[in-house]
Amino acid sequence: MTSATAAPGTRAPAAPVTGGNALAGTRTLIRFALRRDRVRLPVWILALFLGTFMTANSFRTLYSDPEDRANAVSSVDTPAGLAMSGPRHYLTDDGFGSILSHQMIGFTAVLVGLMSVLIVTRHTRAEEETGRAELVRSAVVGRHAHLAAALSVAALANLALALLLALGLTGLGLEGVDARGSLVYGFAHAAAGLVFAAVAAVTVQFTAHTRGASGTALAVIGIAYVLRAAGDSGTNDTLSWLSPIGWVQRSYPYVDDRWWPLLLCLLCAVGCAAAGFRLSTRRDVGAGLRPQKPGSPAASAALTTPVGFALRLHRGMLAGFGAGLFLMGAMYGSILGDAEEMLAGIDEIEEALERVGGASVVESFASMVMVVLTVVASVYVVTAALRPRSEETAGRAEPLLATGLSRSRWVGGHLAVALGGGTLVLSLAGLGFGLAGAASTGDAGLVPDLTGAALAYAPALWVTVGVAVVLFGWFPRASRAAWVVPVYAFVVGYLGQILQFPDWTNNLSPFGHIPRLPAADMRWTPLFLLTLVAVALLWLGLTGFRRRDLETK
Known part of the structure; x- marks a missing residue:
């Protein structure tokens, strides 16, 4: 039988700590x-x-x-x-x-x-x-x-x-x-x-x-x-x-x-x-208290594609924004029937509605509310467009790009979800606004009108995605500056109408070039030009990402 003893001049191991602050x-x-x-x-x-x-x-x-x-x-x-x-x-x-x-x-x-x-x-x-x-x-x-x-x-x-x-x-x-x-x-x-x-x-x-x-x-x-x-x-x-x-x-x-x-x-x-x-x-x-569900032993066919994989990452946020904007649109739509009575006698609001135009107070008020719904939708697209940056800084992009997946296809998957998802949540906002508005006013025609008015803002959302991609591609550390676009759009597009900001301030925002439907007449030229700008910004951002170094962990 043998026993271990400490060598001369050495300390015995400390007892394990059982307490502590x-x-x-x-x-x-x-x-x-x-x-x-x-x-x-x-x-x-x-x-x-x-x-x-x-x-x-x-x-x-x-x-x-x-x-x-x-x-x-x-x-x-x-x-x-x-x-x-x-x-x-x-x-x-x-x-x-x-x-x-x-x-x-x-x-x-x-x-x-x-x-x-x-x-x-x-x-x-x-x-x-x-x-x-x-x-x-x-x-x-x-x-x-x-x-x-x-x-x-x-x-x-x-x-x-x-x-x-x-x-x-x-x-x-x-x-x-x-x-x-x-x-x-x-x-x-x-x-x-x-x-x-x-x-x-x-x-x-x-x-x-x-x-x-x-x-x-x-x-x-x-x-x-x-x-x-x-x-x-x-x-x-x-x-x-x-x-x-x-x-x-x-x-x-x-x-x-x-x-x-x-x-x-x-x-x-x-x-x-x-x-x-x-x-x-x-x-x-x-770890979390909620146990992780065991995954499938094999990935689905959709999960092996860049778009399918990106959609899997974005689906929770997309569902949340979609449901939230639908409810938000429905809440605003529920007061459309009372809009004329609510706003009567408030001179500055009435002047702002007159500047918007429209055949009725309901149409003018709806066009102002549409700016708010669109700004919330732009919060989603900025978050989704900056998701590749989060994946990069967390170290999850590097192992993916070490395979045969190209940078453009990887980022393109996230951008496809941001562009398509932004359009989807925008349409849900307009649909909720239209359904509740039709119920409160008795005008069923508001459903297609307000849904179409919301979709008219899609090119402005695409430009917002393009700005985020340019920052991500060329100036990754300044990516969060993309949040200036929705904040500025809200300040000048909504508050600016009430506080009477100069017209040129609204022109600096992509949302300021969209016709204010349903109060204004439809104009396709601004939508076409904004789409071209969005395409150019997306191309520029992807070019920058292909040329710069990847942040590694």
């Missing part, structure tokens, strides 16, 4: 996350703040006298109007602050939730999916440090937005927009953001993929909005109390200035965050 390294990860998002977060916060600030400031001219404000209040006192805006209690006050809260909180709460979800998934599941989390956790970093840091960054971003809104709106000097109401208004947004950040802390535990985690959290935001709309449009607001968006709206800034609904958001956020931490202990790093 699960939050070790959180402060360092917070600083690191803030460093990585030093551009992204300020852009989000400033965009949300400026959108609200500019809207509030425009009220000086939109509702310049009490009669205009009274007309604005009465115009939305319909089930469809309340579903689009918020609870009827706001209509008991016709001050600037009440109108701002009624029109904006439900919409901006969705955007704040989107920001919060993306922050959490970016610094948790995306880190695990790329393998960086495992590398970081091999150092002195606790199990919960990544999630705690992500939630902390989301909380800091929401707090900064709340304070900026409170200070900015108070400084406007609008009648009825006081400091106390502005503080409630700002923290209502922060409360909504915290809830959806905590929801993302749960969804990242179930799936091993960032897109799945983000998509599930965004679906929760969508459900919350639908519940809020359904509750506010009826006589019973029970459904609204099932939604965090309904909670923050019922803080009633500038009307009642109630804080206790925001405490519901805080309790919900704490509960979801605690569940996220608890669930994270039941899975391995990089």
Whole structure:
């Protein structure tokens, strides 16, 4: 029998560590996350703040006298109007602050939730999916440090937005927009953001993929909005109390200035965050609680083609945008029948509709709404067009291109899905808009008219894809600059009509050259020229990608 002894002058192995601080390294990860998002977060916060600030400031001219404000209040006192805006209690006050809260909180709460979800998934599941989390956790970093840091960054971003809104709106000097109401208004947004950040802390535990985690959290935001709309449009607001968006709206800034609904958001956020931490202990790093389905032993014929493979990667996002835009179009269509009554007496809106043209208010209003639907569709095409960049930076493009698959065919598959998918979601938006519009007005002809009006914007979407491909092909590190196209299109195409921007600003956007159907007459020349521009940009982008080096891992 032999025994091993330590050599003289050497230490015995240390006993395995059984405890430890699960939050070790959180402060360092917070600083690191803030460093990585030093551009992204300020852009989000400033965009949300400026959108609200500019809207509030425009009220000086939109509702310049009490009669205009009274007309604005009465115009939305319909089930469809309340579903689009918020609870009827706001209509008991016709001050600037009440109108701002009624029109904006439900919409901006969705955007704040989107920001919060993306922050959490970016610094948790995306880190695990790329393998960086495992590398970081091999150092002195606790199990919960990544999630705690992500939630902390989301909380800091929401707090900064709340304070900026409170200070900015108070400084406007609008009648009825006081400091106390502005503080409630700002923290209502922060409360909504915290809830959806905590929801993302749960969804990242179930799936091993960032897109799945983000998509599930965004679906929760969508459900919350639908519940809020359904509750506010009826006589019973029970459904609204099932939604965090309904909670923050019922803080009633500038009307009642109630804080206790925001405490519901805080309790919900704490509960979801605690569940996220608890669930994270039941899975391995990089894995999800939901087991992966075993794949087929052999790939289908479609999966072996570039387009089929790209469609497999994009199908979840394509289905989500398709369903979302159909519902969004249906929501706008449901108020077409009340459009003339809702907009009566608001001089600036009426002037904007007159500039659009059209035989009726319904046609002019529909053409303005079409810009909003098209901009949302452009969000899909930019995301889809930049998917090759994500595949490249994640290291998944290199093994594919090491086979007989050419660069052009690989990128071409993704572009085919972006172009075809963008056209599909656009047609679904127009179809939903037309069906609901026909039901609300009794005019069945709106179904083909609005579907065709939506499809007229397809060449502008193709140009947007072309811009993204050019950036990806020649300036890959600047690929995200493609998001300027949809943002600019919304600012000048929708807000510019109301705020009376110069005509040349609209001409800088590809969407500004599309005839404003159904209010305007159809013109084929701009569509043909935009299609040629799109083809040229696609060719240029593919040429650049073939010539540059591939980013390898």
